[in-house]
Amino acid sequence: xxxxxxxxxxxxxxxxxxxKLAAYKGVWVFVEHExxxxxxxxxxxxxxxxxLADRLGVELAGIVMGTPGPESxxxxxxxxHYGADLCYLMxxxxxxxxxxxxxxxxxxxxxxxxxxxxxxxxxxxxxRDLAGxxxxxxxxxxxxxxxxxxxxxxxxxxxxxxPTFGGSLLCTIVTLNYRPQMxxxxxxxxxxxxxxxxxxxxxxEHSLGMVEESIITKVLEYIPDNLQGKPQLAFADIIVSxxxxxxxxxxxxxxxxxxxxxxxxxxxxxxxxQAGWVEADRQVGQSGKTVRPKxxxxxxxxxxxQHRVGMEDxxxxxxINSDPNAPIFDxxxxxIVGNAMVILPALTExxxxxxxxxxxxx
Amino acid sequence: MHIVVCIKQxxxxxxxxxxxxxxxxxxQGVPAIVNPYDLxxxxxxxxxxxxxxxxVTVLSMGPPQAEAALRKAISFGADDAILVTDRxxxxxxxxxxxxxxxxxxxxxxxDIPIDMxxxxxxxxxxxxxxxxxxxxxxxxxxxxxxVSKVREVDLENRTITVERRAEGGVQVLKTRLxxxxxxxxxxxxxxxxxxxxxxxxxxxxxxxxxxxxxGIEDLTKIGLKGSPTIVSKVFxxxxxxxxxxxxxxxxxxxxxxAVTLLAKLFTKKPNLVRDIAKNAP
Numbered sequence: 001x002x003x004x005x006x007x008x009x010x011x012x013x014x015x016x017x018x019x020k021l022a023a024y025k026g027v028w029v030f031v032e033h034e035x036x037x038x039x040x041x042x043x044x045x046x047x048x049x050x051x052l053a054d055r056l057g058v059e060l061a062g063i064v065m066g067t068p069g070p071e072s073x074x075x076x077x078x079x080x081h082y083g084a085d086l087c088y089l090m091x092x093x094x095x096x097x098x099x100x101x102x103x104x105x106x107x108x109x110x111x112x113x114x115x116x117x118x119x120x121x122x123x124x125x126x127x128r129d130l131a132g133x134x135x136x137x138x139x140x141x142x143x144x145x146x147x148x149x150x151x152x153x154x155x156x157x158x159x160x161x162x163p164t165f166g167g168s169l170l171c172t173i174v175t176l177n178y179r180p181q182m183x184x185x186x187x188x189x190x191x192x193x194x195x196x197x198x199x200x201x202x203x204x205e206h207s208l209g210m211v212e213e214s215i216i217t218k219v220l221e222y223i224p225d226n227l228q229g230k231p232q233l234a235f236a237d238i239i240v241s242x243x244x245x246x247x248x249x250x251x252x253x254x255x256x257x258x259x260x261x262x263x264x265x266x267x268x269x270x271x272x273x274q275a276g277w278v279e280a281d282r283q284v285g286q287s288g289k290t291v292r293p294k295x296x297x298x299x300x301x302x303x304x305x306q307h308r309v310g311m312e313d314x315x316x317x318x319x320i321n322s323d324p325n326a327p328i329f330d331x332x333x334x335x336i337v338g339n340a341m342v343i344l345p346a347l348t349e350x351x352x353x354x355x356x357x358x359x360x361x362x
Numbered sequence: 363m364h365i366v367v368c369i370k371q372x373x374x375x376x377x378x379x380x381x382x383x384x385x386x387x388x389x390q391g392v393p394a395i396v397n398p399y400d401l402x403x404x405x406x407x408x409x410x411x412x413x414x415x416x417x418v419t420v421l422s423m424g425p426p427q428a429e430a431a432l433r434k435a436i437s438f439g440a441d442d443a444i445l446v447t448d449r450x451x452x453x454x455x456x457x458x459x460x461x462x463x464x465x466x467x468x469x470x471x472x473d474i475p476i477d478m479x480x481x482x483x484x485x486x487x488x489x490x491x492x493x494x495x496x497x498x499x500x501x502x503x504x505x506x507x508x509v510s511k512v513r514e515v516d517l518e519n520r521t522i523t524v525e526r527r528a529e530g531g532v533q534v535l536k537t538r539l540x541x542x543x544x545x546x547x548x549x550x551x552x553x554x555x556x557x558x559x560x561x562x563x564x565x566x567x568x569x570x571x572x573x574x575x576x577g578i579e580d581l582t583k584i585g586l587k588g589s590p591t592i593v594s595k596v597f598x599x600x601x602x603x604x605x606x607x608x609x610x611x612x613x614x615x616x617x618x619x620a621v622t623l624l625a626k627l628f629t630k631k632p633n634l635v636r637d638i639a640k641n642a643p
Contacts, residue, residue: 034529097533100495100505124529129507132495136460141590144490164596165375165487171596178590217504220523221534237637263641270375274398280547287489294637295627305599306375316631318623319606328606334626335606336619346616350624355642358635 017155017177024179027053028088028116030063030107031079032126034098035224038075040192041122043082045185047193048149049120050083052158055151059085061116065106065208067096073203080201082193087201088114092208097219098126104133106208111138113206116180118158120149123184131184141175142182145286147189147309158183163286163305170305188234188290189309231281233265238295239314241267241284243307245300245321245340249277254344255299261352267291269307285310297347299340303328320344363416363517364474365407366467367440368481368497369400371424371431375486396431399482401552402545406512407480408439409550414515416477417441419470423451423462429568437555437563444470448573450581455589456488460496462584466576467501478522479542483508491544498542506535510546515539 029049032039046062053060062079066072068091076087088110094102107130111119119134121127123145135142147170148161157174158181164171175181233239240262242255252272259266267284268277284291285307296314301307303319303326311317312331319332320340329335336343373392407418420435422428423446432443446466454462470476479501481494491507498505508527513534515522520539525532527546555563578584609626611618628635 032529035531037530039529098528099535100507104499125508125527126529128491129495129505132456132490132492133499133505135492136457136496136499139457139590141455141457142490142492143591144488144492159594168375169596170599172594173591174594175590176592217506217535217537219533220536222528222531223525223534224531237641261642262638263643287484287486294631295634308599316627316634317606318627324608329608330605332606334623335608336623337608338614338616338619342616343619346620347623350617350620351638354624354628355635355638359639 021177021179024115024117026058026061026114026116027056027118028061028063028120028180029079029084030119030121030127030130031075031087032122032124033066033075034126036071038078039122039124039187041124041127041185041187042079044187044190044192045120045122046079046082046084048185048190049118050193052118052149052151053085055153056117056156058117061085062087063090063107063110064088065090065095065103067091067093076203078195080199081195081197083196083199085201087203089203089205090208091205092210094208094210094212094215097222098130099215099217099219100129100133101215101217102208102210103130104137105210107134108137109209110206111180114204117156119180119182121182121184123186127184131182135182138180140178140180140182141173142184143173143175144184146183146185149183149185157181163309168305186290188292191313231265231279233267233282233284233289233291236265236291236293238262238264238297239267239284239291239293239311240264240297240299241269241301241311242272242299242340243269243301244271245302246272247300247341249275251341252277254341254348258297258344258348258351261348261355262295264295264297267311269301298328298332299344301328302326303331320347363411363414363477363515365410365416365418365478365480366470366476367400367404367407367418367420367435368463368479368493369404369420369422369431369435370397370482370485371395371422371428372397372485372487394427394430396434397482397485397487399484399486399545399547402547402549403480403482403543404435404438404440405550405552406509406543406545407478408553410478410512410515411439414517417474419444421446421463421466421470423447423459423466426570429570432568433563433566436566437560438553439556439559442569443566444569444571446571446576448576450573450578450585453586453589454584455591456490456492456496457590458584458588460493460500461588462576462578463493464497464500465578466571467497469571469575469577477520477539479503479540481542481544483544483546494542494544501542504537504541506537506541507544508546509543510549512543
């Protein structure tokens with residue numbers, strides 16, 4: 001990704017890859033886990049990785065790093081059930097908690113030893129810390145927060161598409177003369193694949209080769225989040241969101257009112273979060289959360305790419321906007337052209353009545 | 363205590379518009395601001411300086427106009443500012459950018475040893491979150507990303523203890539100086555610029571470094587040549603083939619619109635009532 005964000009002239013495609021780099025084969029997915037749980041983004045990536053591997057005609061591997069024991073083995077078989085052909089397993093007590101140093105060394109060693117052509121990592125706090133470090137150590141290209149991954153068969157390169165210019169346009173990025181080609185994808189951007197418990201695959205073990213004394217950063221404590229009362233947008237069934245069209249912070253109460261009737265989470269666009277109307281955890285979009293609810297109600301949201309990529313996979317999208325030409329009407333399911341401040345209370349009341357009728361009907 | 367803070371001048375992305383016909387970016391009138399995430403890092407660095415003494419040097423790579431971002435940082439209380447600017451850096455991706463910044467930091471270090479580097483969590487234009495980790499790896503420094511609180515800096519033993527945001531909780535990490543820290547948004551609030559710092563910022567003789575002064579040794583590692591990633595195409599999103607069904611009623615009264623909408627919605631998705639009932643009070 002160009003840091004100065006200038007679109008560059010399309011590069012002259014070199015079809016012939018350096019033979020040393022052509023030796024890099026296979027698609028890898030880093031299996032992120034914390035406190036005994038694999039992050040769902042890893043399985044979402046496994047589904048995506050499967051497609052890429054099939055297109056290239058190569059194997060898909062899961063990368064599991066963790067403490068020795070049944071848990072790590074369990075993660076390997078799960079990775080295979082979600083589509084991997086094999087797993088590379090690195091077990092060491094030093095890998096108990098995520099720390100940049102041992103994980104960077106471990107993953108870098110694995111890449112140098114087994115040479116994959118593509119390495120996918122979830123764009124979580126752990127994944128971004130690790131991906132940025134490993135890409136620098138390997139001196140290769142890394143494309144962050146991709147929304148679409150494909151293979152350009154002309155030169156077997158990974159075409160990674162992501163929003164650019166603050167989310168106004170999309171760009172496709174390739175890493176031609178470097179391997180592996182690395183990409184991160186945020187949670188919920190890709191669909192969760194089906195699990196097949198009958199799939200089997202092999203496990204290849206590789207050791208970390210570090211001692212605790214050589215690791216400078218120590219974990220003193222881990223304080224698990226108290227999730228009570230915290231917004232949980234990523235897995236919410238229903239979300240009501242507001243954007244700049246809500247005009248004043250007081251008007252945002254109308255969003256909360258509708259959300260309350262629906263038992264929904266409240267979301268917002270980046271400008272709303274930046275203005276401090278709602279907390280950062282509620283931001284939906286490229287730099288916030290990606291969501292896939294059954295119902296997404298967008299009020300006073302124009303539908304810029306920045307926001308769109310975070311919610312366009314919602315099952316049903318209802319858009320309320322006073323501008324009939326707002327881009328959100330290009331991809332919403334239903335639209336109401338009108339003033340959100342007037343439409344929202346009417347909608348809240350209509351939902352309230354509909355729900356109480358439905359309840360009485362049992 | 364010498365802290366280097368890396369900042370970037372970015373277009374205020376909230377104000378970027380795409381031309382509806384030509385699908386090109388309309389840059390005119392889009393103001394340039396200091397990347398908002400960098401301000402949390404700068405403020406945290408200034409607080410450490412307030413508590414432990416020392417100097418804060420701000421560093422930026424960008425076009426000559428990025429000078430404004432550095433002066434802004436001086437007005438908040440930074441002591442020194444260096445702008446790394448050279449045509450040769452144009453087109454640098456994150457790998458090339460971290461190389462250039464790491465080289466410049468090594469040059470700064472020649473004058474005053476560096477104890478800590480602060481960088482923004484990510485930028486609002488690139489949004490990659492890669493340059494901070496990249497600099498740390500190139501300088502072989504300990505890396506602390508997504509820090510939500512600096513608990514303690516122990517100058518005697520040269521250690522730092524921080525709280526770091528992990529996916530399901532907070533890690534308390536202790537490491538050795540020098541280290542590179544990226545700060546989570548909302549960790550602090552940027553102070554107001556004082557009148558005297560504003561005057562100082564206006565008069566400050568900003569240092570401008572070209573590629574030689576920044577200590578770039580290998581020209582193949584910067585700019586387009588030094589960037590493994592290549593933007594092969596920039597395009598506007600394809601509109602969905604099916605546009606929204608616009609709800610229309612004879613009266614177009616809000617109430618009628620809402621009722622009509624719900625009738626359509628629940629006909630299409632009868633199970634939605636159950637999903638709502640599951641969560642609704």
